[in-house]
Amino acid sequence: AGQGFIFLDDVACVGTELSLLDCPHSNWGQHDCSHAEDLGVRCSPESNTVMDSSLGPPVRLVDGESIKEGRVEVLLNGQWGSVCDDDWTDRDAAVVCRQLGFSGTAKARAMAYFGEGHGPIHLDNVECSGTEHRLGQCARSDSRIHSCWHSEDAGVIC
Numbered sequence: 001a002g003q004g005f006i007f008l009d010d011v012a013c014v015g016t017e018l019s020l021l022d023c024p025h026s027n028w029g030q031h032d033c034s035h036a037e038d039l040g041v042r043c044s045p046e047s048n049t050v051m052d053s054s055l056g057p058p059v060r061l062v063d064g065e066s067i068k069e070g071r072v073e074v075l076l077n078g079q080w081g082s083v084c085d086d087d088w089t090d091r092d093a094a095v096v097c098r099q100l101g102f103s104g105t106a107k108a109r110a111m112a113y114f115g116e117g118h119g120p121i122h123l124d125n126v127e128c129s130g131t132e133h134r135l136g137q138c139a140r141s142d143s144r145i146h147s148c149w150h151s152e153d154a155g156v157i158c
Contacts, residue, residue, distance in 0.1 A: 001035035009033055056136010057122075059099050061156065063114045068158040071114040072096055074122050074135065082117035083135075084124035084148035085110035091130035092138065097158035099134045109155035116150035124148055 009031035013023035040060075057074040064070030072083045085108075093106035124147070128138035 002038045003035065005029065006031045006033050006035070006038075056134045059096055059135050061096075061100065061158075062117075064155075064157075068097075068102055069114070069156065071112070071117055071153050071155045072135075073117060076120075076122045079119060081120035081122035082150065082153040083126060084121055085152045085154040086125050086148065087127060088154040089128075092126050092128045092135075092154070093156035093158075094130050095128045095132045095135055095138060096156050098132075100158065102158035104158065107157040109157060110152070112151050112153045112155075114153070114155040117153045118150070121148050121150065121153075126154075 007028055008020075008025050010026040011020065011023050012025070013020070057076050060073050060075075060080070061067070061070030062073055073080045074083060088108050088110055090106055090108045093108040097103075097106040123135075126135065126138050128135070132138050
């Protein structure tokens with residue numbers, strides 16, 4: 001769930017629009033929603049289908065200045081949670097960037113560089129070789145056991 005103002009409601013896109021704002025929608029700020037109804041999208045660079053989650057949980061970047069950077073969050077048991085920065089390296093960042101469809105240099109950021117997350121801390125001691133395609137393929141400790149606080153949330157810059 002988000003925080004703050006809810007700007008759009010009753011969005012009715014056909015799918016050919018170039019911008020979300022080209023879709024019919026209610027007036028700015030007029031809604032009958034709560035943040036429990038907030039929605040999100042997951043884009044795949046190859047297609048517009050849902051990506052296979054058999055290799056681990058979906059990943060997103062939040063609170064960055066662009067879509068290519070932010071705090072790393074993973075979706076487990078229907079809830080987004082952060083990743084602890086213990087052993088977090090550029091190799092781990094490269095895997096996150098690759099999973100999200102970005103190429104090029106990847107930089108790991110530690111100590112809640114993109115702000116502290118809220119909710120659970122899902123992963124700790126992630127160890128990627130850097131060649132994996134998804135964070136779920138990397139070795140990691142038990143996701144229920146960690147010694148972290150949100151001040152140690154991991155981030156990446158793709």
